[in-house]
Amino acid sequence: MIIDGKALAADIGIAVAREVATMADKPHLAVFTCAPNFETQKFLIIKERQAAAVGISLTRYELPKTVTLEEVREQVQAAAATHDGIIIQFPFPHLATADLIPLIPVSHDIDVLTYTGESPILPPVVGAIDEMATRTGVLFAGKQVVIVGNGRLVGAPAALYAKAKGAEVILITKDTTDLSPLLSADIVILGAGVPGLLTPAMVQDGVVIFDAGTSEEGGVLVGDADPEVATKASLFTPVPGGIGPVTVAILLKNVLYLAQEHRKNHTNVV
Numbered sequence: 501m502i503i504d505g506k507a508l509a510a511d512i513g514i515a516v517a518r519e520v521a522t523m524a525d526k527p528h529l530a531v532f533t534c535a536p537n538f539e540t541q542k543f544l545i546i547k548e549r550q551a552a553a554v555g556i557s558l559t560r561y562e563l564p565k566t567v568t569l570e571e572v573r574e575q576v577q578a579a580a581a582t583h584d585g586i587i588i589q590f591p592f593p594h595l596a597t598a599d600l601i602p603l604i605p606v607s608h609d610i611d612v613l614t615y616t617g618e619s620p621i622l623p624p625v626v627g628a629i630d631e632m633a634t635r636t637g638v639l640f641a642g643k644q645v646v647i648v649g650n651g652r653l654v655g656a657p658a659a660l661y662a663k664a665k666g667a668e669v670i671l672i673t674k675d676t677t678d679l680s681p682l683l684s685a686d687i688v689i690l691g692a693g694v695p696g697l698l699t700p701a702m703v704q705d706g707v708v709i710f711d712a713g714t715s716e717e718g719g720v721l722v723g724d725a726d727p728e729v730a731t732k733a734s735l736f737t738p739v740p741g742g743i744g745p746v747t748v749a750i751l752l753k754n755v756l757y758l759a760q761e762h763r764k765n766h767t768n769v770v
Contacts, residue, residue, distance in 0.1 A: 502730055503632055503737045509745035512631065513554050516749070516756050520555040527556045527759035529610070530579040532572065534563045534592040539716075544589065550748050556755055559583070563592075569599055576603045584759035585610040597652075607762075610754040613652070617660035621757050625654050626661045627750035628743045629689065629710050636735055638708055640665035643686040648672045648698070648724065654691025654712045662689070690724035698725040700732050708735045712743045 520526055529551060536544060544560065551558040561575065572588075572595070579586055586608040590597045601613050612623040622630055633640070645667040649655040655671065662669045670681045674692070682688065682702045690698060690713040697713070713724030723739025730736040737743050 501636065501735045503636075503735065503742055505628075505737065505742040505745040508631065508635070509749040512746070512749035512753060513550065516556075516753050517554040519756055519760075523759070523763070525759075525763065527585070527755045528583040529556055529558045529585045529587070529755050530561060530576075530583040531558060531587045531589055532561045532563060532576065532579075533589040534567060534595070535565050536562075536589060540589060546748060547587075547751070551752060551755075554752055554756075556752055565593060567592075567595075569595055569603075572600065573603050576605075580605050580608050584608065584762050585755040587611060608758065610751055610758060611653075612657070612754070615657045615660060617664040621754045622661070622750070623653070623657040624747040624750045624754070625691075625712050625743060626657045627753070628746035629658065629712070630661070631746060631750065632710070632735075632737065632743075638687070638735060640667040640687065643667050644670065644681070644684060645687045645689065646670045646672060646681050646685040647689045647691070649691035649693070649713065651691055651693075654689070658689045658691065658710075658712075662687075692724050694724055695722045696724075696726045698729055700726065700728050703729060703732055705732050706734045707732060709733045709737065710743065711737050711739050712747075714739055714744065 548558050576586060586604050588600050588604060592600060606614060612619055612621055615623050640662050645662040647655050647659050647669060650671055650673050659669050659671055672679065683704055685707060687708040688703060690711045693713045693715045695715050695717045709725055709729055711723040711725045714721055721740045
């Protein structure tokens with residue numbers, strides 16, 4: 501089965517839009533950027549378009565290259581009083597991501613950057629995997645899950661998620677020399693950003709492949725898995741059109757959840 505991420509994202513978007521339509525005070529999302537490159541600009545446009553489609557107000561704050569960490573802190577704190585979700589669109593050219601992450605209040609962190617394996621909302625990529633697994637009956641409990649890459653957005657949170665679901669998790673990084681666990685993996689989650697890293701010969705028949713690794717090759721967006729891997733997989737997410745669109749839909753679903761929580765408490769403030 502090859503997952504149609506665009507169709508799934510549209511389905512989630514319809515559900516989110518239906519909930520947003522019932523709210524007198526619509527959800528508000530703030531996105532902070534600093535000198536975004538071409539790829540980041542494209543991603544921001546997608547977020548803005550999708551947010552508008554479901555009725556979520558999105559305000560983009562483009563900060564100057566001279567902005568200090570303290571100035572970012574002040575602007576984020578001010579936005580937390582009037583917005584339901586906050587994104588700091590990494591990277592900032594002169595500020596460390598590790599210093600920027602703590603500036604986002606947990607109550608507004610729709611990317612769930614401090615995910616520990618337990619949270620009412622999931623990091624968007626993990627949420628996309630969870631949505632796909634739930635809808636297709638893929639279970640993690642008791643399965644061998646191999647995760648390729650240990651990045652902040654895919655590998656690290658995916659490992660926590662799979663362990664919380666009762667899976668045996670094996671992590672493969674660029675420094676791993678023994679790739680044999682891939683041959684016995686029930687589920688493979690890819691997040692290395694290396695084009696065509698996974699080939700059909702590296703996996704067993706019936707494997708489940710969640711490819712969240714994206715990179716550009718010859719002007720084309722490609723995943724970590726060679727497309728031919730789909731011939732051996734029982735479930736396969738293509739790149740593009742797989743996890744990517746669903747990730748944005750989950751991001752907006754997270755905004756809705758936090759907005760509903762803020763309305764219950766009659767405040768957006770931390």
